[in-house]
Amino acid sequence: MVIPLLVILFSVATPIAIGAGFVTILATSSATGSAYVRDRLSDLRIGMFLEIATVPGALIGATVTVFLTHANLASLLLIALGAVLLATIPGAIARRHIELPPPKAQDARSQRLGFRGEYYDEALEQNVEYQGARTNPALGVMFGAGVVSGMFGIGAGVFKVFALERFLNLPMKVSTATSNFMIGVTAAAGTGVMFSAGYVNPVIAAPVAIGTAAGAFLGSRLLPGLRNQTVRLVFMPVVAILAIEVILRGLGYG
Amino acid sequence: MTASPGVPSQVEPLPPEAYTRMSLVLRAGLLVALVILAAGVIAYLVVNPAADSSSVIGHNPILEYLGLVALGQGLASGSVVAYLTLGLIALVATPVLRVLSGLYYFRRGGEREMTAVTFTVFVLLLVGILVVGPLVR
Numbered sequence: 001m002v003i004p005l006l007v008i009l010f011s012v013a014t015p016i017a018i019g020a021g022f023v024t025i026l027a028t029s030s031a032t033g034s035a036y037v038r039d040r041l042s043d044l045r046i047g048m049f050l051e052i053a054t055v056p057g058a059l060i061g062a063t064v065t066v067f068l069t070h071a072n073l074a075s076l077l078l079i080a081l082g083a084v085l086l087a088t089i090p091g092a093i094a095r096r097h098i099e100l101p102p103p104k105a106q107d108a109r110s111q112r113l114g115f116r117g118e119y120y121d122e123a124l125e126q127n128v129e130y131q132g133a134r135t136n137p138a139l140g141v142m143f144g145a146g147v148v149s150g151m152f153g154i155g156a157g158v159f160k161v162f163a164l165e166r167f168l169n170l171p172m173k174v175s176t177a178t179s180n181f182m183i184g185v186t187a188a189a190g191t192g193v194m195f196s197a198g199y200v201n202p203v204i205a206a207p208v209a210i211g212t213a214a215g216a217f218l219g220s221r222l223l224p225g226l227r228n229q230t231v232r233l234v235f236m237p238v239v240a241i242l243a244i245e246v247i248l249r250g251l252g253y254g
Numbered sequence: 255m256t257a258s259p260g261v262p263s264q265v266e267p268l269p270p271e272a273y274t275r276m277s278l279v280l281r282a283g284l285l286v287a288l289v290i291l292a293a294g295v296i297a298y299l300v301v302n303p304a305a306d307s308s309s310v311i312g313h314n315p316i317l318e319y320l321g322l323v324a325l326g327q328g329l330a331s332g333s334v335v336a337y338l339t340l341g342l343i344a345l346v347a348t349p350v351l352r353v354l355s356g357l358y359y360f361r362r363g364g365e366r367e368m369t370a371v372t373f374t375v376f377v378l379l380l381v382g383i384l385v386v387g388p389l390v391r
Contacts (some may be wrong), residue, residue, distance in 0.1 A: 016314065026345045028282065033352075034280035037273050044268055044276065045368065048356050051375045059382045066390045106390045113368060114265025184280075184349035185375065191346050196387020201299060201314045202338035206291040209345060213288055 002208060004036035004059030007249070012204060015069045019200035020208050022154025022191040027209040028155070029184030032177075039119075046115050046132055046168065053139045054160075054186040057146020059251055060192035065151045069199075082150075085158060085243035089236060099190075100124075104133040104169045105146035120173065130170055138167040150190040155183040158239055265365065272359040279355050283348025290341035297334045350379055 002024045006017040036042040106115070136218030145159035157179045164175035194200055272295050315335040319325045328336025360368040 015380040023342060023345060026349065027288075030280045030345070031347050034277045034284070037275035037280065044272065044356065048353070048360075048375070051353075052371050052378075055375050055378045055382070059378065059386055062382075063386060063390050080278045086307075111324060112265070113365075114267065117267065123256045150343050155373065185353060185379070188346050189379055190381030192379065193387040193390065195316070195342070195346065196320065196383065198314065198317045199318065200316055200342060202316055202335055202342055205342060206295050206298075206338045207323055209342075210292055210295065213284060244353075 002053070002212070004205070006152050006208075013200040015194070016201050018065060018153035018240075019191070019194045020205045022187050022194055022210045023154045023205040023209045024199065025153070025183055025187035026191060028216040029180055029187060031213045033181045033184055033215075034074055036177035036180055039149045039177075041115075041173055042181035042215055043115070043117050043170070043174055043178045044071045044116075044181070045113065046164070046170070046179045047178045049115075050138065050142045050160075050163075050181055051112060051185050052145035053142035054149070054182060055144040057148075058148075058150035058189040059193060061147040061150020061152075062190040063150075064147075066197050066199070068194065070152075070188065075250045075252065078152075078246045080245030080250075082245075082250065085246070088238055090146070099167065100128060100168045100171050101130075103131070103205075107133060107135055109135045110168075115168070116147055117174070119171075121173065123169075123201075128157040130174060130184040133169040134167040137161040141167065145184055146189075149186050152191065153187075153190065153194070155179075155187070157183060161235075217225075264341035268359055268362065268363070276352055276355050279352050280348060283344060283351055284320040284346065287341050290337060290344060294341055298338070301334055309310055331372075346383070352377070353379065 003014075003017045003021040006012040006020055007014060012020070033042065037044065096222070110116075110132035117128065118127055118129040120126075121128045141159055141163035145156040145163070148154070148159060151157040157176075160179035160182060161172075161175045164178055165171045166173060168175075170178065190199065294325060316339060319328050319336050319339045321331075325336055325339060329340060357369065357372040357376060360372055
């Protein structure tokens with residue numbers, strides 16, 4: 001949301017806005033990630049494993065953005081991003097009433113690397129156990145999420161949560177928290193490229209980082225007490241608005 | 255090869271201190287970054303009381319502080335933008351330190367595959383920051 005706002009309201013150049021977007025993600029991820037890790041909602045093992053796909057994706061994505069900026073072709077990619085975001089919504093709505101995923105058999109890698117855990121769900125008032133499943137397709141989606149994140153300076157949490165829920169079969173809350181945990185490292189990779197390429201303006205990025213960190217602290221205090229369905233209902237319209245916004249920007253209306 | 259749900263894994267869970275320490279790394283890194291950034295923003299407003307959005311947007315001062323030597327000189331001379339840049343570097347360094355923290359716990363637990371994965375992520379981050387960025391500049 002920060003990137004379109006910077007571009008539309010303050011006439012900030014798109015690559016500089018993307019640079020500020022990365023800084024926003026870093027602040028958000030560290031703020032929310034610290035609380036989720038402390039509360040054991042983030043699965044450190046699964047998150048760190050999947051970063052092997054998101055980080056190279058982000059490096060490639062950010063590099064592509066730098067080249068596209070020079071070639072004036074970023075608008076086509078914005079339209080594609082919006083379309084992909086909209087395509088994820090029907091699947092998420094179909095699962096809207098599933099509070100916890102049904103158990104699935106672990107694949108060999110999940111078992112070997114110990115992809116399983118448990119957490120106390122405050123809303124359900126019970127201990128929830130889970131275990132990872134299909135790691136290969138999850139890695140593929142995570143690489144794509146890394147590319148999208150690197151290209152547009154967004155967290156691409158939609159894709160990460162999708163992979164964690166659909167393939168690794170994690171509960172919604174663990175998926176959200178693990179996605180937040182991973183987003184920081186993905187953003188660090190993209191920020192590194194944009195920073196070194198000169199597309200991060202500290203005078204713009206600093207106040208944006210301070211504001212988003214404050215908001216993120218507040219959000220992370222609210223999530224553990226909410227039901228998964230509530231989280232989903234809040235999540236869906238945000239995705240839809242984001243998708244329409246980037247399509248409009250790509251078409252030159254933003 | 256698959257296993258039935260509920261079959262215990264051979265791998266020991268990460269110790270509780272791993273969660274505590276990693277949470278601490280994230281909080282401390284963010285706090286340091288935000289303190290530097292907040293002080294920098296206040297100093298910027300004091301030093302540039304007439305700065306408006308067009309003057310901020312029209313000039314990107316980071317290009318003056320991309321090298322370590324230039325950044326060091328900027329910090330020594332009290333440049334506000336150099337301090338803002340330092341705050342941003344602290345923000346980027348926080349998740350990198352979190353990866354190093356994970357590397358420590360996986361290595362200590364004798365988990366060779368997770369250690370290799372985490373080390374690879376760390377190397378990729380360094381390559382991105384130190385090699386890819388300057389190459390595409």
